[in-house]
Amino acid sequence: MKFGIVVFPGTNCEQDVYHVVHRVLGQPTVFLWHKDRDLRNSEVVILPGGFAHGDYLRCGAIARFSPIMDEVIAFAQKGGKLLGICNGFQILTEARLLPGALLQNASRKYVCRQVRLRVENTNTFYSRAMKPGQELEIPVGHGEGNYFLDDEGLKRLEGEGRVVFRYLDNPNGSRNDIAGVINERGNVLGLMPHPDRSAEPLLGSVDGRLVFESLLAAA
Amino acid sequence: MVARVFVTLKPGVLDPAGKAVEQGLHSLGFEEVSGVRLGKYLEFKLAETDPAKARSRVEQMCRKLLANTVVENYRVELE
Numbered sequence: 612m613k614f615g616i617v618v619f620p621g622t623n624c625e626q627d628v629y630h631v632v633h634r635v636l637g638q639p640t641v642f643l644w645h646k647d648r649d650l651r652n653s654e655v656v657i658l659p660g661g662f663a664h665g666d667y668l669r670c671g672a673i674a675r676f677s678p679i680m681d682e683v684i685a686f687a688q689k690g691g692k693l694l695g696i697c698n699g700f701q702i703l704t705e706a707r708l709l710p711g712a713l714l715q716n717a718s719r720k721y722v723c724r725q726v727r728l729r730v731e732n733t734n735t736f737y738s739r740a741m742k743p744g745q746e747l748e749i750p751v752g753h754g755e756g757n758y759f760l761d762d763e764g765l766k767r768l769e770g771e772g773r774v775v776f777r778y779l780d781n782p783n784g785s786r787n788d789i790a791g792v793i794n795e796r797g798n799v800l801g802l803m804p805h806p807d808r809s810a811e812p813l814l815g816s817v818d819g820r821l822v823f824e825s826l827l828a829a830a
Numbered sequence: 831m832v833a834r835v836f837v838t839l840k841p842g843v844l845d846p847a848g849k850a851v852e853q854g855l856h857s858l859g860f861e862e863v864s865g866v867r868l869g870k871y872l873e874f875k876l877a878e879t880d881p882a883k884a885r886s887r888v889e890q891m892c893r894k895l896l897a898n899t900v901v902e903n904y905r906v907e908l909e
Binding site for chain 2: 669672673676704710711712715717719757759760761784
């Protein structure tokens with residue numbers, strides 16, 4: 612399965628993602644520069660973590676208008692699999708591909724640590740290799756991961772089973788302990804924790820690998 | 831023409847930075863302060879002389895980029 616990893620100026624997790632999908636899982640993988648206008652036949656597009664365009668104005672606000680985003684949005688609208696990790700999740704909410712917004716952590720601190728998540732929906736391209744209710748240990752590293760959505764939106768999201776990952780030890784103040792959400796169609800997922808940093812035993816957890824293995828299982 | 835744009839968090843949206851400022855004011859003895867909300871202020875020149883057109887353009891800018899209307903409100907002043 613061909614993976615395309617989008618690189619914006621300020622992205623800093625593209626090598627982590629590349630390492631997992633290419634070296635650990637052996638998939639063909641290309642980097643896509645934010646000024647490109649071609650996804651080069653990628654079957655899965657990943658927006659990795661970092662500080663795209665310096666996170667000026669708001670996290671993801673400028674990146675959302677990078678030239679490649681026209682292609683990324685069109686890809687998602689055709690049902691293409693699109694995964695946003697951390698800063699990538701912020702970009703997806705700014706692009707309105709996912710509902711809500713990611714605000715400054717309630718603690719006002721950058722949190723960088725292992726968190727525990729519960730898998731709330733295993734019927735997605737990104738979680739189908741997991742067991743219902745399975746607990747995962749995956750690290751976070753962010754200052755703006757505090758998921759906000761208004762009451763009505765939250766009710767709908769929960770009702771439709773679109774909260775895919777929930778924190779067991781909420782590190783940032785996210786409403787309803789939300790760590791990861793999926794779009795209505797089920798092809799676009801965003802999450803704050805880093806599955807790319809927890810895919811090998813040396814890193815203390817291999818739970819993150821399940822996100823990528825789910826994608827491969829779906830093929 | 832000069833545009834001034836005020837971007838503020840919607841009521842009910844958590845504002846950790848505003849809370850920090852409020853605590854700072856309290857620790858300086860300004861105990862009468864409550865409900866601090868931190869926002870953004872932008873100022874820029876516009877090559878447009880028609881106020882109605884200018885307002886419509888600036889509001890487009892706000893909706894597309896300057897504010898995230900999921901969590902923020904905006905207010906435009908023209909001069």
